[in-house]
Amino acid sequence: MSHHVRSLLTALLLSLPPAVLPSAAGAEEVIVGGYPVGAAEHPWAVAVASRAHLGDHRSGQFCGGAVVGPRAVLTAAHCLSPQVTGVDPADIRDLTVIAGRSDLRKDEGREIPVRSLWINPGHDRRTNAGDFAVLILSEPLPAHHAVPLAGEGDPAYAPGTPADVYGWGDTSGRGSFAMELHSARVRLLADTSCASAYRDSTAGVFDPESMLCAAVWSGGRDACQGDSGGPLVAYGRLVGLVSWGSGCGEPGQPGVYSRVSVIADELVAAGLAHR
Template identity: 55%
Template sequence: MRRTFARALALAATAAVIPLASPAPATAGVVIGGYPVDIAEAPWMVALSSRDRFGGTRAGQFCGGVAIGRETVLTAAHCLGEEVLGAPPRKVRDLRIVAGRGDLRADGGKEIAVRDIWINPRHDAYTNAGDFAVLTLSEPLDAGSVIRPAGAGDAAYKPGTGAVVYGWGDTTGNGDYASSLRASHVRVLSDAVCEEAYPGSADGTYLAGSMLCAGETGGGRDACQGDSGGPLVAQGRLIGLVSWGSGCGRVGSPGVYTRASGVATALGAGR
């Protein structure tokens, strides 16, 4: 079972500050059911990194993030909780993002320190509502490394729309973490399907309006542990952040995402 996609990484880190389980994306996924993708195809995709907490083999990656401004990265609020980091986020001195690097074992791209952290104060760890945070970078990304969130009512949110989720997370559901960026094709599912899958339990509660879910009716394509905070993209726009679900790629248990339009609304109202 999985409550949030970063939890398994926290458990790995508490055992010792050593690299997480191995590379080799997919078989069933990007994440689950996925394929390799060049970072040039997703320049707004970044890795959240702390070598102090998660070791150096995969550049300290523990969650994903997405650049919506040259100095602004969105990620999941639960990625920055003490349950994952083992300490308050502002005490993780080497917290940074890795941009422009698809293979975490390679050089290239940029590693940029995080200058400021804002975690949504309305994040509810029980229902998983409001699962987003904002990282302000110490230096700007390249101008082309930004994606626009889809606004409320955008056609990209329509059920049945094809979307792509990206990440360096578990590719099988068994702790096989990717070193190279992966992507997986999924479909946006209706609120009715999502509410039926998650009516309220220890896994969480699906809340239409602030969440959306995506996957395939037969399972097999999904995000998984380590993909938290990464982007779900449809029609060239950001529609969601990887948040939570039950298992990885299970029939009847689609992945749940923080809806990007809700994040944009909350940020527009002021932090």
């Protein structure tokens, strides 16, 4: 990661009041083929919302995110693009993270305003590379809500590893958006399999350095529209964020995720997250 990116992350850290700096001690894709789960049991899975731009339906949710520190949430850079929200990120005055709410029709949990945000300037909208954004919360969440990050070389990235993806997106691939948090069990795939699946794709360009794939190869389980930015967790560690793919749960068309190891060292060094 570039010095420019590290400097921006450091600036985010310095924007926090000294008394609430996070401690290192302490975790455009609902889920097809998944099942409802409780937010209390998976507190690092949060909704990213704006009632002003998306309405009160489903609490204004439009993307997912992963709590990686008391004040830090990782999500997808493309979630904050005008193509998703309809406005420039600077014009979203009520950007909110919803934590501890399984059912978006209810008022359980907390709606925490986003104090500041960082969108990866290296995000390439054509290839989908660098699909990361960091949201800094105005109020801290409990430290145990954060999911640890899987850094480079972590065995959680090994092909065949079972992993769980979370979100409130489309459950069918036909616009049936979920009201409750869902999860689906998939497996990480070899980079060669993913590269082959998307060799001639117009949806994006698979880059093994910054992306990984997960799926059930025969199809039926996957992230979908509305799940973007949501967490992919293996062995209790965050390995990916929902980024892109072709269709939802289609055989031979795995979901593509931003590889968290790309940004893990910088987040940990800035005190925003832990392993």
